Amino acid sequence: MIHREKKLNLDNAINRKLEKEGSGAVLKRLQQAVVQRDCNGVKALTERMVTEGVELFEILNQGLIPGMLEASERFRKGKFFIPELLMSSRALKFGLSILRPLIQERNKDVLGRVVIGTVKFDLHDIGKNLVIILLEGSGFEMIDLGVDVSPEKFVNAVEKNEAQILAMSSLLTSTMSWMKFTIELLQASGMHRRVKTMVGGAPVTQIFAKNIRADAYCREATSAPSVARKLLGIESNARAVFSE
Amino acid sequence: MQGPSFLNRLKRNPEIISQLRAFIEFTTIPLRLIDSEGKILWKSDFFRSKANLCNILQSNGFPPRSCQRAHKEAARESLRWGEAIISKCCYFIMQITAPVIKGEKLAGYLVASPFLLIDPSELQPEEIIFLHNKDKSAKKRTLEKALSSIPIVKDEETGQAAHHLFQIADRLSDPDLSGLLKVQEAQELQGKIAEQICDLKNLERDFTPHSLSKLFYETEKEIVAKIRLGDRNGAKEILYQLLAIILIQYLENFELLKISILELLIILSRAAVEAGTKIEEMLGMRYGFITELARIREQETLCLWVVKVLEKLMDGIYQTRHTKNYQRLKKALDFIETHYGEPLTVDRVAKEVYLSSSRLSHIIKSELGITLGDYISKVRIEKAEALLKDRELSISQIALEVGFPDQSYFTKVFKKVEKCTPKAFSKISSELQH
Numbered sequence: 001m002i003h004r005e006k007k008l009n010l011d012n013a014i015n016r017k018l019e020k021e022g023s024g025a026v027l028k029r030l031q032q033a034v035v036q037r038d039c040n041g042v043k044a045l046t047e048r049m050v051t052e053g054v055e056l057f058e059i060l061n062q063g064l065i066p067g068m069l070e071a072s073e074r075f076r077k078g079k080f081f082i083p084e085l086l087m088s089s090r091a092l093k094f095g096l097s098i099l100r101p102l103i104q105e106r107n108k109d110v111l112g113r114v115v116i117g118t119v120k121f122d123l124h125d126i127g128k129n130l131v132i133i134l135l136e137g138s139g140f141e142m143i144d145l146g147v148d149v150s151p152e153k154f155v156n157a158v159e160k161n162e163a164q165i166l167a168m169s170s171l172l173t174s175t176m177s178w179m180k181f182t183i184e185l186l187q188a189s190g191m192h193r194r195v196k197t198m199v200g201g202a203p204v205t206q207i208f209a210k211n212i213r214a215d216a217y218c219r220e221a222t223s224a225p226s227v228a229r230k231l232l233g234i235e236s237n238a239r240a241v242f243s244e
Numbered sequence: 245m246q247g248p249s250f251l252n253r254l255k256r257n258p259e260i261i262s263q264l265r266a267f268i269e270f271t272t273i274p275l276r277l278i279d280s281e282g283k284i285l286w287k288s289d290f291f292r293s294k295a296n297l298c299n300i301l302q303s304n305g306f307p308p309r310s311c312q313r314a315h316k317e318a319a320r321e322s323l324r325w326g327e328a329i330i331s332k333c334c335y336f337i338m339q340i341t342a343p344v345i346k347g348e349k350l351a352g353y354l355v356a357s358p359f360l361l362i363d364p365s366e367l368q369p370e371e372i373i374f375l376h377n378k379d380k381s382a383k384k385r386t387l388e389k390a391l392s393s394i395p396i397v398k399d400e401e402t403g404q405a406a407h408h409l410f411q412i413a414d415r416l417s418d419p420d421l422s423g424l425l426k427v428q429e430a431q432e433l434q435g436k437i438a439e440q441i442c443d444l445k446n447l448e449r450d451f452t453p454h455s456l457s458k459l460f461y462e463t464e465k466e467i468v469a470k471i472r473l474g475d476r477n478g479a480k481e482i483l484y485q486l487l488a489i490i491l492i493q494y495l496e497n498f499e500l501l502k503i504s505i506l507e508l509l510i511i512l513s514r515a516a517v518e519a520g521t522k523i524e525e526m527l528g529m530r531y532g533f534i535t536e537l538a539r540i541r542e543q544e545t546l547c548l549w550v551v552k553v554l555e556k557l558m559d560g561i562y563q564t565r566h567t568k569n570y571q572r573l574k575k576a577l578d579f580i581e582t583h584y585g586e587p588l589t590v591d592r593v594a595k596e597v598y599l600s601s602s603r604l605s606h607i608i609k610s611e612l613g614i615t616l617g618d619y620i621s622k623v624r625i626e627k628a629e630a631l632l633k634d635r636e637l638s639i640s641q642i643a644l645e646v647g648f649p650d651q652s653y654f655t656k657v658f659k660k661v662e663k664c665t666p667k668a669f670s671k672i673s674s675e676l677q678h
Binding site: 039076081082083084086087090094097171172173174176177180202203205206207208211212219 | 330332336338361362366368370397398399400402403430431434435437438439441442445450451491492493495496543544
């Protein structure tokens with residue numbers, strides 16, 4: 001229990017320090033707390049920023065998510081092992097559990113419904129999960145089909161849920177063709193007129209997205225909300241989805 | 245019921261049992277051997293205690309079936325990816341799973357669990373609440389005690405344990421898991437290519453066919469240089485880059501993909517000839533490669549095959565180079581590669597590698613087919629081209645930088661090699677860039 005007390009003192013110290021810093025510096029520290037797998041730090045910093053009135057989406061988009069992206073980048077570079085990655089995602093969860101109810105309360109009007117999934121299973125579907133968090137945070141209703149989703153399953157889910165957007169991610173060049181097959185199936189069933197498709201993932205490029213006739217390409221997880229809004233014509237002044 | 249009886253026989257095998265015990269001793273993680281129906285065939289002493297964590301969780305209302313499902317799903321994944329899978333089996337409690345196969349089928353699996361990634365005292369109260377499940381009155385102390393009795397395995401140790409478990413599964417399997425290792429090899433390569441694409445994406449905002457072919461041309465020169473130096477690992481790394489560039493362009497068009505790979509093959513084999521493989525040998529090898537290429541029907545196999553081709557080419561180079569002449573030659577070439585900016589004469593290079601000038605000239609002529617002077621010029625022109633593309637230095641500066649005494653001599657040699665002046669070259673390459 002001594003251990004807990006120590007942590008508590010540490011939290012107080014964090015809070016005291018916070019008062020002196022601007023929100024930019026605190027966001028940076030929140031980001032680092034996720035990378036350092038420090039659950040208490042993530043909790044304390046998120047709570048503090050919420051009470052200080054920092055915009056919820058900013059905490060998400062500039063604090064928690066970049067932290068998780070950095071952790072997965074470290075994993076990719078071999079600097080993190082699976083346990084460290086899992087621990088970062090655990091720390092992220094604590095921050096999300098504070099933000100989620102607040103965001104849900106605020107976003108009572110749903111911007112649109114998105115069906116999402118990875119075309120093939122990958123142990124680390126982190127990118128997809130971050131996109132879910134970000135889209136939910138900006139007011140979309142998310143239907144997560146999980147991993148290893150077949151074209152039929154995607155198309156059925158779009159139809160059943162009357163989704164406006166279908167989002168697919170793939171992590172291996174060998175499974176990317178499944179995005180193409182899914183889009184072809186949408187076209188064959190005539191559903192492509194009712195739903196917009198967006199694709200992303202480490203090996204997915206804009207050239208590929210264009211070739212398979214996806215409606216939008218998402219370069220990185222953090223750009224997903226603006227791409228999705230643009231697809232539904234909500235953001236009038238946003239950049240073109242495809243920059244030529 | 246071939247599966248279970250097969251495993252039953254195995255679990256009576258003392259050698260296997262001693263390997264399982266060694267795993268437990270080494271990693272401290274409890275271990276179970278489970279057949280494809282979910283029946284436990286062998287378990288470590290941890291599970292003999294009534295108060296073990298899994299028992300307590302089940303008495304808290306966790307259905308044993310959900311544990312079985314978690315194990316089996318992980319086993320299927322490990323079969324699919326050709327490696328042991330590290331995953332969660334119940335909230336933050338971890339498992340490592342490796343498949344045991346009989347024939348083509350999953351006969352059972354090894355499950356190393358439960359273990360934790362962090363000290364239980366670092367767990368948050370809201371996390372532990374989950375473990376009480378429906379039964380809120382469950383005894384807190386019993387649970388805490390059970391939690392503190394399971395091992396904590398940190399960071400890279402889990403990776404080592406996973407590796408160890410896969411090796412045991414390999415021995416238990418019939419045939420062994422080498423078929424799965426091939427799967428893993430292909431997946432690993434796809435992962436590396438995906439990483440390269442991701443890196444390229446970070447470098448450049450948007451690709452155009454033009455920017456990609458420029459990139460390909462530049463990267464191609466790098467791999468040729470690596471092959472020429474006999475740098476196997478360096479060449480492999482660049483090959484992944486080249487495959488990434490090709491796949492960005494032609495992933496959904498297999499015919500074009502194959503043609504680009506063929507082109508790459510020719511570049512690689514030409515570089516191998518430059519590096520010393522005899523032309524007659526290379527012609528035979530090339531013939532073999534082209535017939536093999538014709539038979540390949542899918543992208544994954546194609547990529548894996550190109551890597552194998554590079555390996556073969558490098559082997560060929562290594563064998564030729566193992567002669568005494570090649571040791572000397574390599575030394576001379578390495579020296580030129582690092583000292584091209586200085587005034588180089590045959591005498592100076594010869595002195596560096598302890599040969600007479602005439603002996604060195606003879607070796608170079610017979611092994612590379614060109615004179616030493618021509619070779620030095622070739623290296624210098626290559627370096628100059630890179631500088632011309634950067635457009636940071638003037639042509640006279642570049643001439644001095646790469647070891648020519650003056651601009652006019654540089655221009656003369658450049659024209660002889662590239663059939664255009666350095667200025668024109670710089671202009672064309674800058675137009676290509678924009």
